[in-house]
Amino acid sequence: MKLLRCLLPGLLFSLSIFAQEPAAKIRKAFTGMLADPQLANASVSLYVVDATSGAVVFDHNSQVGLAPASTLKVVTSVTAFELLGPAFRFRTDFGYSGKPGDGRLNGDIIIRGSGDPTLGSWRYPAGTETAVTNALLSAMKNAGIREMQGIVYADDHAFESATVPGGWIWDDLGNYYGAGASAINWRENQYDIYFKPADRIGEKPEIIRTQPALYQTSLVNELVTAAKGSGDNSYIYLAPYSAVGYLRGSIPMENNFRVSGSFPDPSLQAAAMFTEALKKEGYNPGIPDSYHNFSGDKSKSTTPFTLLFSQYSPTLDSIIYWFNKKSINLYGEALLKKIGSGETSTGTTENGIRKLKEFWKTKGITDAELEIGDGSGLSPQDRVTTRALVTVLKYAMNRPWYKSFFEALPEYNNMKMKSGTIRKAKGFAGYHRSAAGKTFVFSFIINNYSGSSSAMVAKMYTVLDQLK
DSSP states (O other): OHHHHHHHHHHHHHHHHHHHHHHHHHHHHHHHHHTSGGGTTOEEEEEEEETTTOOEEEEESTTSOBOOGGGHHHHHHHHHHHHTOTTOOOEEEEEESSOEETTEEOSOEEEEOOOOTTTBOTTSGGGBHHHHHHHHHHHHHHTTOOEEOSOEEEEOTTBOSOOSOTTOOHHHHTBGGGOOOOSSOOGGGEEEEEEEOOSSTTSOOEEEEEESOOSSOEEEEOOEEEOTTOOOEEEEEOOTTOSEEEEEEEEESOTTEEEEEEOSSHHHHHHHHHHHHHHHTTOOOOOOSOTHHHHHOGGGGGSOOEEEEEEEOOOHHHHHHHHHHTTOHHHHHHHHHHHHHTTTSOBOHHHHHHHHHHHHHTTTOOGGGEEOSOSSSOOTTOEEOHHHHHHHHHHHTTSTTHHHHHHHSOEETTEEEEEEEETTEEEEEEEEEOTTSOEEEEEEEEESOOSOHHHHHHHHHHHHGGGO
16 A cells, blocks of 8 residues: 555656646647747647546637638537538439329439438449439339320439538639539539540640530630649639530649539439430430529429339438548538428528537537538538537547447548648648547648648648657
């Protein structure tokens, strides 16, 4: 007993020194980074807590709202797990109006969506373009439908007509990462443009093909050919529901160079694609003057409907996996609108944000710490505190779905964390278990730095390395 009394103070002192060591190391590295010229006009926030005790290890500006970029996906992911549940699936119903008579349908094929961002995606074998098309053709044959007189109608009214949030910028809207969320999404609302470069730098490259074909939309090519290895410096300017888009900037002198864009009207694209598939099978559906009639006529949403089959998305844990691994903005916007729709309401970004904030307010995060306008972080108007991000991450650790969430986080710098990048904003938020066995939860955001992003990231890693 006497020996224990003698050893105990020393043991406690050693533990105290060990607890202080990461904080001192971070403080030294962080102070050095703040003196770097790249941060002369920047706003910086770093917040680190002990995952077990919740004790604050380091805090610099943790309650200052900054543009989080894609680290906001952490908040959307955890909120979706809590409010929708890990087993949640989106459902898309395929059916018809009217009645088949002698194998002929005097009515329309109706696709009724609920926001599934994976419909037609190449990432999931059961939901690919081919799989869904074959399922529809098989269901029609099983129902005895061999001919039809109507059209393919895409009912996208479960979500608001505003597919993209108001805070997204013009430079992003027409590009693949600027794909907005409709109640009917198709192929992740992405198409690819393939180019043949010009023979000389400064001249216009030739568009070889667009895959898949764009319906009711034309593209004006104003691109120029740049030197080989110069990278993709192109932008597609194409607003939602617009019929004309513009390609501007430059692409390198490389054959079959690909640039990816987003559909201006996803439900139109889906309706047109299914129309073409049915034509190939001899159904000869009607084609109106404008494919926009497929998604623009809300009266058909109340038409009597006979179900052919329901296409279900993968479960939420699988959606969250790709949402974070590949930072797919569309997934975040679809999830946010679905959170806002409940059982009967129209899915809107505004309702989703309101419900998200209401939930986190009960967990100690104020509205001012989550001043957001979307679910993916693409908006430069978003403002989130590092304290809020760490609070969300720490909350997730005690939930039954935590393993799925943790596995969905990418690995950078040998640390499990979500990264975020928009113009002059860089962030990381995640977890790290040190060599000594201690787990830390952290969030690190820098806005308005100068110089290159890669140089900034290297300096942020130097600070985060102190947790190892």
